[in-house]
Amino acid sequence: MKTYEQINDRIISGKAVVLTADEIMDYVDKKGLDAAAEEVDVVTTATFGPMCSSGCFLNFGHSKPKIRMSEAWIEDVLVYTGIAAVDVFLGATQLRHGDPANMYPPGDFRYGGGHVIEDLIAGKTLQLFALSYGTDDYPLRELRTYFTINDLNQATMVNPRNCYQNYNVAVNCSDKTIYTYMGQLDPNGKNANYCSAGQLSPLLNDPCYDTIGVGTRVWLAGAHGHVYAEGTQHTGACDRTEAGVPTEGAGTLALTGDMKQMQSEFIRGVSLRGYGVSLAIGVGVPIPILNKDILKRTCVRDRDILAPVIDYSHDYPQKTGKVLNKVSYEQLRSGEIDLNGKKVAVGSLSSYYKALKIANLLADEIRRGDFQLTEPIAPLPKDSTMNSLKQRGKP
């Protein structure tokens, strides 16, 4: 048994024993659970993939004369101005003005909110265009200027839903190619796509939310951010294996962090043909090894994690709830799964390569004493369910 304080003392003194979630299983197999639980202080987890529910609040500071922006665009991408005068919210999936979207399907969606966020963090000079109806205290009606992230007072990433605990495997059982947020899916179940870091993914290593909660400090694209709430659509009550590992979407995290501290390598605009734009983010989450039960759960392997295979041509859009099959991440990573006796080629939208890099970068930071752990101020709910939207007539 260890406390957060004891682990942080070891981190500060540079003596903390830190392993990645990719290394810990073999380590525990070799040392035994009891000895390893004594020895290991932290296991680092990570993920890198498209996370659509992402965005940022930006504050520009005031022009002379002042403007109360009522509509604004950054690089022709609309931002939300229904907050204070020079605060805006930029969403990852917003399309660029004039993008033909799926007018001539499938659309290319080359640039949008996610790409603006990537460019901001890469330090590029971007165009701001803003309009206003004009007031006595904010008389300016129109503004066009160029800025970088360094000109902003604040650039705060705010992601209502990141780090999905587990995720669907998408296939297409129709006879036409379809284009989805899970990528291009060829007809008659020719290919399948998944999107999870599996055994390296944060919430799959802490499946019952024993250590990750509101207030947990995380590594968000290189910045030290934190969990500010349960993520949207967080569903603690879900199908789980005997070991407590969810076999469907389940938990999510709402994350925030200072964009000025982020590295562009881990924040990338995403163009999904025929679907739209998004943002791929790299997240690392440390798990304190407070006891051997927590350690045991970080030893989860790809073969122990099951994901539901869903038909995105019918069952997903029509919300039938039908699951074709459940397959393990070990099977998915082999590049081929079996679906109704047929071999299906598998691709991934989540980068294990980058996740592994992040888990190692975070482990190095902790070993150097540069990243300390925080105890949650509130746990993530374990019993929450997800509501559906009911389409009602006017009461």
Add this chain to the structure above:
Amino acid sequence: MSQTATHKLMLHFPKCECEKPIIYHLVKDYDLIVNVFRAKVTPEEEGYLVLDVTGTEVDIERAMDYVRTFNVQVNYTGKGVTRDDQKCTHCGYCVPYCPTNALHLADGKTREVVYNEDDCIECLACIRVCPYGACASAF
């Protein structure tokens, strides 16, 4: 007899040479086996051609000397499809779409996506599917 070799080449034809049957002469006069992967004539009447040529080194060199007499640029290293290592996130989404495994995972441990240009047949599937714009065509 010197040994046969296969080289992947990218040829760029200037405006005036597109109507000449140059490839025909590579087969007829220089005894080369040609395998064309991709050809394109632009609206400016410039031409691009990516192909494998198989023959003796001597014949290939003579053939390329012949080709160069038409001001055709012969590129032994530049390929028609390139991958930007900075833009690639190594997600692996492209891998099942690549028919020749030119794009493949280095190993099951790191899951790094490597691109072997020599195996690329320039089908351009990767350019269509990559969400990060990592793959690009020279023409």
